[in-house]
Amino acid sequence: MIAYRLYKAGDTGGLQVVTVRFFAVLKKLLDRETMHVAHDGPMTLKTLLDRLEVELPSIRSILREGRTLIAINQEIAQDETPIVDGDEVAFLPPFAGGSH
Amino acid sequence: MIAYRLYKAGDTGGLQVVTVRFFAVLKKLLDRETMHVAHDGPMTLKTLLDRLEVELPSIRSILREGRTLIAINQEIAQDETPIVDGDEVAFLPPFAGGSH
C-alpha cells in the first residue's frame, strides 16, 4: 500500500499498465479471464470504464445495468477511484455463494 | 386409555394400588425411586398428595413450593385428576435437559 502511494505521489502521468479480470458470466461472454490495459497519463476507474465500453461491446449492456461491482486490488471501487500502474481491476457480477 | 375409562366407569370404590415414582433431587432426598400406595375408594391426585405430605416429610417443603410437576401415566395432571388402580404417578422436579 505504501509502495503504491509513493508511486502515485511521484507519478508524472507516464504509462500505466493495469490488469483487468472478469468473472462468471462476464468471463463467459468475453471468453477471456484477463486483459491488460495500457494508458498514458493519470487514470480513474471512470477513464477505464469509458474505454472498455468501447472496446468490449459484448458486455456493455451488463456493465450499464449497474449490478456489476468493480474492485481495485480487491477493494470495491467507485468511478472516481484512481488507478495506477500495476493495479488489478476486477469486474464482479452479482454474488451467489451459499447453497440456495 | 379406553381401558382406563371403562375401568373407572365401573369402579365402585375398591382398593386402588398406584405406583409413585420420584426423580432427581426427590429421589435423592427420599433415597428411593418408587413406592406403592394402596387406597380404599375413589381417589384424585389431591387425595394422594395429602397422604404423601404426611408420609414423606423430607420432601414436603419441595412439594409445597409448587415447582414440581406431577404426571399420571406420563401426562401432566392437576389436583382434581382422578387416579385409578394401576396408574403411575411421577413427581418431576424442574427440568434441566440440554447443555446449559
Place this chain on the structure above:
Amino acid sequence: MSPKETGSILEWIKIQEEDFSVEEESNRIKERSKRIGGIVTFLGTARDFSKGKDINRIDFEYYPGMAEKRLNEIRERALQDYDIIEVSIIHRVGRIETGENIVLIVVAAEHRKDAFRACEWCIDELKRITPIWKREETTQGEVWVVEHP
C-alpha cells in the same frame, strides 16, 4: 399410549448413553430428500463451569418413555409449524465428562431461515418440557441444576 409403545417408531428421536456422531446424523437426514438445501444443527456440550463453580462431571437422569414422547411431540410440532423437511433429536443421559456431547438437534429444510427458526425452537422447547434432569458434581459438592428459577 404405554411407555413401551414409544420406542420403535422413533427413528428420529433418541435418548441414549452412548455418544453420537454429528456427521452420521447429518448424512442420515440428508438422505431423506434431495430438496434439502440447508441443514442447521445445534450441538450442546458440557462446559467446565457453571454459575462460577468448576464442574468435574455431570449426570443426566430422565423419565423413560415420557421423555421420548415429549421429544417426539417437539419433532412433530416443528414439522407442522415450520417449512422444514426433517428433524432429528438425540439427548445423551448418564455420566458425561467435561467437553463431551450432550444434545444434538438437526433440522433440514429447503431454505435456511426456517431451519434456523425450527432448530432454535426445538432446543428451547426441549429444555422447557422434557423430563430430563442434570446433576453437577462441582468442587463445592453436588447440585441438581435448575435452569429457570
Place this chain on the structure above:
Amino acid sequence: MSPKETGSILEWIKIQEEDFSVEEESNRIKERSKRIGGIVTFLGTARDFSKGKDINRIDFEYYPGMAEKRLNEIRERALQDYDIIEVSIIHRVGRIETGENIVLIVVAAEHRKDAFRACEWCIDELKRITPIWKREETTQGEVWVVEHP
C-alpha cells in the same frame, strides 16, 4: 494487504474444492475452549432443482484472495458483534453434484442464543459480500445464478 498475505493466517476460513467433514470441524472448534456450551452449524447442500428447473450439476467460481479476505472479515465481525467464542467458515468451489456439501459455518459460544444469531448472520453476509459465483447446469441449459435480483 496483497492477496498472497491472506492465506496463511486463515486457520478458520477455507475455500477449497475438496469436501469437508462436519464432525472434524465441530471437533476442531470444540478444542478451542472448555467454556463452549453450544455449537450451531449451518450446512448448505446442493439441491436437485432451482426455480422449477432440474439441476444436473453446479459449478462455483470465486475470486481467489478477495473471497478469503471477505470471509475473514465476516468471521472477525461476528466475533466482535456477538458473544461467541469461535467461527469457522468453509466454502467449496469447482464442480459439485446434487446432494453434496457446499458451505459450512460453525459457531461456538457459551450460550446458544448468540451462536444461533451469529451463525445466521454469517451465512446471510457470506451470500451478500463474498465474490463467489454459481453456474447451474439445468435440463434447460446453463444459468449463472443471481440470488437477489
